[in-house]
Amino acid sequence: MTRGQKAVAAVDRTPFVPADIWVPTEETGWLVPLNRYREPDRWRRCVDADEPIVTAVEFDPRIPQHLRNPETGRGVVATSSSSKPGVMAAMLDALEPDEDMRALEIGTGTGYNAAVISHITGPGTVTSVEVAPGVADAARAALDATGFEVEVVTGDGNDGYPPGAPYDRVIVTAAVRHIPYAWVEQCSPGAVIVAPWAPVFHPDSPLAIVHVGEDGHAAGTFTGSAPFMPLDGEATTPAEADAVHAKWKEMGRPDPERFGITIAPQGQRVWLDTPDQPLTAGTAGIVTGPTLP
Incomplete structure (x- = not known):
């Protein structure tokens, strides 16, 4: 194990994961709630897995209100998570x-x-x-x-x-x-x-x-x-x-x-490759923030 792996293994993740988390559905991938006390085994599998856990959500403001549905997860996006x-x-x-x-x-x-x-x-x-x-x-x-x-x-x-x-x-x-x-x-x-x-x-x-x-x-x-x-x-x-x-x-x-x-x-x-080959919006993607000449 690397030093990072040993450190992660030494600290229990459980106390840092809230009772209510959100998981993607198999059918759509939309985020739906999962409660520790209603589904303890499934919640524990999420905590023990080498995967990120969504811990807070909101509705995507780009999705019209009439299409939002917290039960199916339609329009729900993650705002905070426990990292993988x-x-x-x-x-x-x-x-x-x-x-x-x-x-x-x-x-x-x-x-x-x-x-x-x-x-x-x-x-x-x-x-x-x-x-x-x-x-x-x-x-x-x-x-x-x-x-x-x-x-x-x-x-x-x-x-x-x-x-x-x-x-x-x-x-x-x-x-x-x-x-x-x-x-x-x-x-x-x-x-x-x-x-x-x-x-x-x-x-x-x-x-x-x-x-x-x-x-x-x-x-x-x-x-x-x-x-x-x-x-x-x-x-x-x-x-x-x-x-x-x-x-x-x-x-x-x-x-x-x-x-x-x-x-x-x-x-x-x-x-x-070298500092004298800088990227700009015209050469590769989007580089934001104050950019050195």
Whole structure:
């Protein structure tokens, strides 16, 4: 087992999963509720599986009201989830946290991932930012009940959390289109930022592994596939995803490992093979945020 797998296995997921979760139906894939006390065996199978668990939903505002149906799941979309344990482990292996390191998590969710990081780094070393007040409250309660000393902050993850800086590690549990410079600014030199990327240049939603330099700049590369729900404001439309897939095929289907990123106070540059081959909306998908010239 890798270190990430051992850490995930060491922390019980059960206390972090609410009694009410949502699961896709076999017929349509729409999300319908599943209650722990009405269907305990099925709920337990979901918790024990190496799969994400949807823990909060809302109606898709694009779906007309008369078509919405919570019983069949029509129009229901996920807004928060417990990440797939296997993906959590892979991200932790990329992050390489160690004892006494200060870690910032963007997107608390259930609090389970923060608990796993705290298991490695120790009490009082993890700060986690969650935009949804109700989700943050539930995570705080679960972390307190299980004895993990994690600071959960209700706020916009794009801003990081300056009072807890400097951080040695930053991990993001929602897909992004760009890395806010605030995250880099709040890191100590040599820090690592791990963030799942929205499918805006590669259809497989690769994982960014970024290293912060002494000069306040950061750079890194992409790897594998780590699909996550988007950070607030970072969602990709189906039309954008189709355009990215078409452009990626036109480019010869490059592997995620061929892409990289450079981040400076003025913005970011996503590139293919070398930093002097930057991607733009005209060459591959959609690169958002302030872009370096």
